[in-house]
Amino acid sequence: MSSAIDVDVLNQLKGEQSELLDKIDELRTIGVGGLVELPQIVVCGNQSSGKSSVLEAISRVRFPAKSNVCTRFATEIVLRRHSSNRIKVSIEPGHSRKDASEREKLRAFTSESFSSGEDLPALIESAKECMGLSSTDNLASNSGFSDDVLKVEISGPDRPELTLVDLPGLYYSTSDDQGEPGMEIVEKLTEKYMKSSRTIILAVISARNDYHIQKVLNIAQKFDPKYERVLGIVTQPDIPEAGSDDEEYYLQLIRNEKVKLQLGWHVLRNRSFETMNVSDDARDVQEKDFFDAGRWASLPRRQVGIESLRHRLSTILLAHIRRNLPGLILDIQDKILRNEQELTKLGTSRTSVQEQRRFLVDISSKFARITNEALHGSYVGEFFDNYKNNTANSKEFPFRRLRAIVRELNECFAHAMNVRGSQRIIEYSTIPPFNFLNEMSKPYMDGWTPTYITLESLKEELKEQARQNRGIELPGNANQFLVGKVFRDQCKPWKKIAETHLLNVWSSAEYFVQLVLQYLIDDHTRASLMRHLISPELEKMKENLMAKLEELSSYYNRGHPLPVGDSFLTRMQESRKKRQLATLTESLGVTVGGVLNSGDLEQAADKLHSSNDEFGVEEIIEQMQAYYDTTIITFVQNVAILGIENCLLSPLEEIFSSQIVVGMDDQQIQKIAAEPSETQRERSRLNEELQKLRLGRETLDAYRPNEISLPEPPTLGIPFPART
Structure with a gap:
């Protein structure tokens, strides 16, 4: 009973394996293998390492195995169990084949008329001629190797369920037949297959040669450092003499004692x-007799001989496909999504002016909607959602939320104006010094060094200036012209800070526009649209910003202080009160808590009067500082509102509107929206790929996880009546 069950299970396993392998082969036939990585086993090793003999033993079909000529292209060998013997040979053109007629000629090469494996060598020679690889002159040149893939499908009652890719043999010495360019091509081709995480590497090592001169495992380790995907195959074990050190070395290698491979080793x-x-059959018997004798008999039977290798490879490949299937399905779906997005950006084919104008009107309406949402902080839609999901371009995506960027920059600008807006920082004894070292890393603070001046030094400086600039003011009163001069000197940094800020906001807006257009259209149309329409308008906006800044700052650089409203007077009164209170406190400090007599008050009044100097420099400083404090707030607000909002952000919504497109003449429309031939080819390529990918998705539909499931009903505490 148990043996019958075992047979049923084995047949079920073979059926599932055949179905899965057929699905992967179908993906290759469709052309999905050129778009996403497919699970596969690749056979690689040095020339004359016995690769062809390994393939013959597995498939029971003779492959060309001349010792002095190597395979010059990848060969995909598809083995399937079938009631009758059949061999089919075809060619899949490589990516380097650009000529359509040449690709069709290669695809037309096919044959199903051979039922005997003895005919395969001649058939492969015909395929080589079709690829243009039969000429001896070609073999020594770059064209001696091809990225075309020869597909050999072999069916029969005793075939294992396997798909293998045989790669050209590696070599490290040149000759007339094999030049240095070919050496590089073979190694690159080997690396191309090995680097895929979905590739099982069958590394063939010949016991005829020293292990250390066979570099296949060194190449594999570059792409699989822990040897997780490598199965080692030792061939020609009968060459080392029985009992020799060479034989012992290879025995240790197969036992996984020398180079540890997670899939282990095998020997044929x-x-x-x-x-x-x-x-x-005679070959298999001779092999079995060899491994049953001498030190080879000590190896586990699952690691020796062709029969166990067939079963081992089938099991490994089946597990490998099962493990990679979910990721493969996701890759196909992701590639479909990317192609659909690229096609959306390219839009429909537009050969006439009407189609081109319609295309631009559609794009302009989408541009206006996204820009409006970005300026109003309504971050809804795919353009803004990518901000959360995309980590590869994390530096780019904050700029999609333009209003957030502008607000952040405005706050940095206001902070910088508050800290470094004054030409010199007056040190008051009652105010602790500010820690400027913590400010250097903030925007608009880089490269700035504060300049300090004590209050007493400033007073002495102003006394000298007042003496030299006496006017008609009465003694003890401030010279108002000097107040204006000190203020103009103190606010000199304003314009430079504001200019840096405006240019930063403008650059952010320009980058935002580029991101929106990159999202909506292809690169060629984006560049054309920027060049012929948007960049000139953005430059005008920049000029308007600089003109507005000149307007906002010009009076502060030349005019006399003209405070408006009560804020200036309030600040002046507060400042004067603090100064007088400080003087009185100092004068009456010895009597605080005691009784004040008229003499004390008279003495304090005299000191308060004597503190007012002949030129009123303290009044000059207080008036300048009060005017500075009220004006800087107005200046910062004007830069943000009259400059950024009015001259940049508001016009940004209209920079590429439907009305502008409608008003363009035909010549302008063609300059911007006409499709180059490359775009037409790109659309054709994307559609062709999309067709393959959708067919691939349909092929794997049965293996896709069920994405829609009904959740558990909510617990609402409602006493529903029982069903009857």
Whole structure:
């Protein structure tokens, strides 16, 4: 009973394996393999390492195995169990084949008329001629190797369920037939297959040669450092003499004692030159007898011989496909989504002016909507959602939320004006010094060094200036012209800080526009639209910003202080009160808590009067500071509102509107929206890829996880009546 169950389970396993392998092969046939990485086993090793003999032993079909000529292209070998023997050979053109007629010629090469494996070598030679690889002159040149793929499908009752990719043999010495360019091409081709995380690497090592001169595992380790995807195959184990150190070394290698491979090692005995014409069954018997004798008998039977290798490879490939299937489905879906997005950006084909104008009107309406949402902080839609999900371009996505960026920059500007807006920082004894070291890392603060001046030094400086600039003011009163001069000197940094801020906001707006257009259209149309329409308008906005800044700052650089409203008077009174209170406190400090007599008050009044100097420099400083404090707030607000909002952000919504497109003449429309031939080819390519990917998705539909499931009903505490 148990054996019958085992047979049923084995047949079920073979059926599932055949179905999965057929699905992956179908993806390759469709062309999905050129778009996403597919699970596969690749056979690689040095020339004359016995790769062809390994393939023959697995498939029981003879492959060309000349010792002095290597395979010059990848060969995909598809083995399937079938009631009758059949061999089919076809060619899949490589990416380097650009000529359509040449690709069709290669695809037309196919044959299903051969039922015997003895005919395969001649058939492969015909395929090589079709690829243009039969000429001896070509073999020594760059064209001696091809990225075309020869597909050999072999069916029969005794075939294992396997798909293998045989790669050209690696070599490290040149000759007339094999030049240095070919050496590089073979290594690059090998690396191209190895680097895929979905590739199982069948590394063939010949016991005929020293292990250390066979570099296949070194190349594999570059892409699989822990040897998780590598199965080592040792061939020609009968070459080292029995009992020799070489034999012992390879025995240790197969036991995984020398180079630890997570999939382990296997060993096969190849046909020798003398036995090359014996039957497959006789070859298998000779191999079994060899491994049953001598030190080779000590190896586990699952690691020796062709029969166990067939089963081992089938099991490994099946598990590998199962493990990679969910990721493969996601990759196909992701590639479909990306192609659809690229096609959306390209839009429909537009050869006429009417189609081009319609395309631009559609794009302009989308541009206006996204820009409006960004300026009003309504971050809804895919353009803004990518901000959360995309980590690769995390520096880019904050700029999609333009209003947030502008507000952040405005706050940095206001902070910088507050800290470094004054030409010199007056040190008052009652105010602790500010820690400017913590400010250097903030925007608009880089490269700035504060300049300090004590209050007493400033007073002495102003006394000298007042003496030199006496006017008609009465003694003890401030010279109002000097107040204006000190203020103009103190606010000199304003314009430079504001200019830096305006240019930063303008650059952010320009970058935002580029991001929106990049999201909506292809790069060619985006560049054309920027060049012919948007960039000139953005430059005008920049000029308007600079003109507005000149307007906002010009009076402060030349005019006399003209305070408006009560804020200036309030600040002046507060400042004067603090100064007088400080003087009185100092004068009456010895009597605080005691009784004040008229003499004390008279003495304090005299000191308060004597503190007012002949030129009123303290009044000059207080008036200048009060005017500075009220005016800087107005200046910062004017830059943000009259400059940024009125001259940049409001016009930004109208920079590319539907009305502008409608008003363009035909010549302007063609300059911007006409499609180059490259775009037409790109649309064709994307559509062709999309068709393949959708077919691939349909092929794997049965293996896609069920994405829609009904959740548990909510617990609402409602006493529903029982069903009857």
